[in-house]
Amino acid sequence: MNLINLLGKQKFNKFLAVKIITAPLFSIEYNHRIFPNIIRKRASKIDESLQQWALAQADFFSESDWRDIQLKKLKNILVHAGHNVFYWRDLFKKINFNPENFRDFCDLQKIPIITRGEIKKISPKNLLAQNINPDRAVEQFTSSSTGEPLRIFQDENDLFLRRICTYETYRWMNVSVDAKICIFGLESARNLQGLGIHISIIDMESVKFRERVYRNFLAYSPQLLIGTPAHLDRVLYFFQKDGISLKIESIIYVGESMTTNLRRHLSDFFSSKIFSAYGAREVSPLGIDCGNSEQNLHIVPWMNYLEIVEGKIIVTNLRNMVMPFIRYEVGDYGSWRNVNCQCGRQLPIFEVEGRILGxxxxxxxxxxxxxxxxxxxxxxxxxxxxxxxxxxxxxxxxxxxxxxxxxxxxxxxxxxxxxxxxxxxxxxxxxxxxxxxxxxxxxxxxxxxxxxx
Incomplete structure (x- = not known):
């Protein structure tokens, strides 16, 4: 009797999905210069398919299932940081915290919250894991929502999973991965690179540039627009001013909060459904909007462990092995929403307090x-x-x-x-x-x- 017959197909799929979500990426073993590009690309493609399949199965996971997954992934990142990152190793010794004994979420409370200001004062060599291939470290800069410039290092594998989260966002919206996408601005968003067509929001200020954009735009006929609220506000202004009319199935806004007024105007003008995706460059996607209610942000438990402490959003990234962020204060405020979502997913819902630039x-x-x-x-x-x-x-x-x-x-x-x-x-x-x-x-x-x- 094989394992599928023993467990039943649904239980076996769940068993396998949990293994895929909690295990290291298959392609890690092949992401090395000794392997030809074609081998690395094929390994990544296998990982991409596995992750997408597993997350589709995860729609049916219970809160208890996700708690078990997060506990396992939390222990993994804590043990890794405690053994291989000088700063976390020294801190854990100072507060008498042994990550090997991590058993429950309340154990995490023993670790003090860390802010951007505190990270800026720490030497990068003390924040980077000593056992990770330097090729996986991707240098980035961010000012986040606090206006405090910070140099960080992302994990190439974490960035790969951010792309999977982008696909997952589309799936939740019932938009195909192969859909025609138009992205305004967001040039530095690596999870969006190579997707659809990209249009410079700064160049849109030029009449001649807009004329070319409109010709290409109408010929391309995108199904999905992506941009920050500030970018989308400007796009709406130009389309109205220049008399361009086009229906768009869906719009995703990222990077900032959107006012109710702008949301309504975009929806009316483009006849679109409006979705949001919330995240931070330091700690990847934090919330995905399922579209069943205005700004119904579900947590992204396979990528982060999210806390809200005294109104502040605190995040532990579960995937960045290069520069672990543990109990990191992202600089935004939020609150939990005690509602059951019509989408059926057993994922907690939260809302973020206005991060508005313009x-x-x-x-x-x-x-x-x-x-x-x-x-x-x-x-x-x-x-x-x-x-x-x-x-x-x-x-x-x-x-x-x-x-x-x-x-x-x-x-x-x-x-x-x-x-x-x-x-x-x-x-x-x-x-x-x-x-x-x-x-x-x-x-x-x-x-x-x-x-x-």
Missing amino acids: NIDFSDGTSYPVNHILAYFAAHYYQEIERMQIEQNGLSNLIFRYKPVRPSAISNIEKMGIEYFNGIWGDKIKVSFEVADYFTSNQNGKIPIFIKN
């Missing part, structure tokens, strides 16, 4: 996305800027407010900053620099990155 508007009617400015300063001045904030007053004045890591960095930041701003928009708006030791919180207790008066 666009800088100029007197000539053009705009420039704030996230592009933050990305530039995060990549070039992560060692010199502790925190930054942009404030626009009317259409003629902009303040770049920042706290330098050290006073000696001020002259370089401002000199190069002036060159940068002059290069991207000339004299469209007057930019002044302001050094700050303190940033005022809003009514929700959060320091906004962009203030628009």
Whole structure:
């Protein structure tokens, strides 16, 4: 009697899916320079198929099933970090935490929460695993929703799984992986690279560029649009202004919160269903919208363990073996929703409190996305800027407010900053620099990155 007959097909599928979700990627053994590219690509393709099949089976997992999976994956990352990462090894010794004895979620509470500010003060060599092939480390920069530039290292295998999560998002929306996709901006989002057509939101400010885009856009007839709310707001503005009409099946917004007003306008104009996907560059996808209710974000338990502590979203990434993030405060606020979702998935639902950036508007009617400015300063001045904030007053004045890591960095930041701003928009708006030791919180207790008066 074989195992399938013994367990029954449904139980066997569940057994196999759990094994696939909890095990290391099959392609890890082949992701090495000694193997030809064709072998590595085939191994990755096998992994891709296995992961997609397993996650489809996981639709039927219970809360208890997911708890068991997360406990196993949490122990795995904790043991790995405790043995191979200097910072976590030293911290665990200091607090008398033995990851080998990890048994329950409450054990995780013994580990203190770590912030971006604290990570910036730690030498990268003390945060990187000593036993992982350096080829798997992918350098990235982020300012997240706090305006604190940070240099991080992602795991190539984690990035592969982020792509699988992108496919999973489509599946939840009933959109085919082979659907025609149009992505506005998001040039640095590696999980979207190679998918559909990509359009520069900055170039959309040019009439001639838009004319070419509209011809290609209408010929391509995309079924899915992806962008940040700020990008999609600008796309909507141009389509309305230029008299372009097109129906789109679905729209996914990422990177920021979307106002109810913009959500309604996008849905009405494009006759679209609107979905959201929430995540952070440091810790991958955190929430997937199933579409059964406005902003019904389900957790992504095969990628992260998510906590909400005193309103703050705290995340332990389960897949980044290169630079483990354990009980990391992402800088966003959220709350659990005690509802049963009509989609039938037994995954907790949460909501995120407004992370809104937007666009800088100029007197000539053009705009420039704030996230592009933050990305530039995060990549070039992560060692010199502790925190930054942009404030626009009317259409003629902009303040770049920042706290330098050290006073000696001020002259370089401002000199190069002036060159940068002059290069991207000339004299469209007057930019002044302001050094700050303190940033005022809003009514929700959060320091906004962009203030628009």
